Amino acid sequence: MKNKKIFIHVLNKNQIILILLIIILISAGIINSFQSRLKKDIPQTMEVSNNNMDNNMLFEEIKLNRNIERSKEINLLKEMLNSSNDSQLRVTVEKKIDDIIFKEEKEKLCENVLKAKGINCIIFSSNDTVYATIDREISKKELIIIQDVLINNFKIELNQIHINSLKK
Numbered sequence: 001m002k003n004k005k006i007f008i009h010v011l012n013k014n015q016i017i018l019i020l021l022i023i024i025l026i027s028a029g030i031i032n033s034f035q036s037r038l039k040k041d042i043p044q045t046m047e048v049s050n051n052n053m054d055n056n057m058l059f060e061e062i063k064l065n066r067n068i069e070r071s072k073e074i075n076l077l078k079e080m081l082n083s084s085n086d087s088q089l090r091v092t093v094e095k096k097i098d099d100i101i102f103k104e105e106k107e108k109l110c111e112n113v114l115k116a117k118g119i120n121c122i123i124f125s126s127n128d129t130v131y132a133t134i135d136r137e138i139s140k141k142e143l144i145i146i147q148d149v150l151i152n153n154f155k156i157e158l159n160q161i162h163i164n165s166l167k168k
Helices: 013-039 055-083 087-116 140-154
Strands: 045-049 121-125 130-134 161-167
Touching: 055 087, 055 121, 087 121, 087 140, 121 140, 130 140, 140 161
Parallel strands: 045 161, 130 161
Antiparallel strands: 121 130
C-alpha cells in the first residue's frame, strides 16, 4: 500500500473572517434582488391622514415652503457663482441653477395640468423619483392619469413614481 499524503490547510482567523464577509455580501445581494422584485408588486399609493388643516391650505403652505427653500438654494448658488473665478466651478453652478429651475417648472406644469383635470396635488421631484401627494383618495382612472402626466413630463419609468393621497 502506498502512503497517501493528506494535506490539511489550516485557515487563520483573518481568512475565516474574509470568507464569512464574502458569504454575507453575496447573501445580502441575493436578498436585495429578491426584495426589489417584490417591491414591483406593492401598490404605489399610500394614504396619509390629516384632520388638523384644510387640504387646500396645507397644499398652499407646502408649495410656498418649497418655493422659499428653492429660492434660498438658488441664491446660495448665485453667491458661489459671484464669488468664484474658477470657470469649471462656474459652469457646474450655472448647470445646477438651471436644473433647479427646470425641475421646478416641470413640477408646476404637472400640478397645473392635473388641476385642470380636477386633481389637486403637490409634485416633488428628486434626481430619479417623482412624488405626488393628492388631496383626496383617487380612483384607478385618476391614478393612471397622474402616472401618465408624470411619465410624459419627467421622462421617467412607472417605478420611479410614488403617489400618496390624503385621507379626509
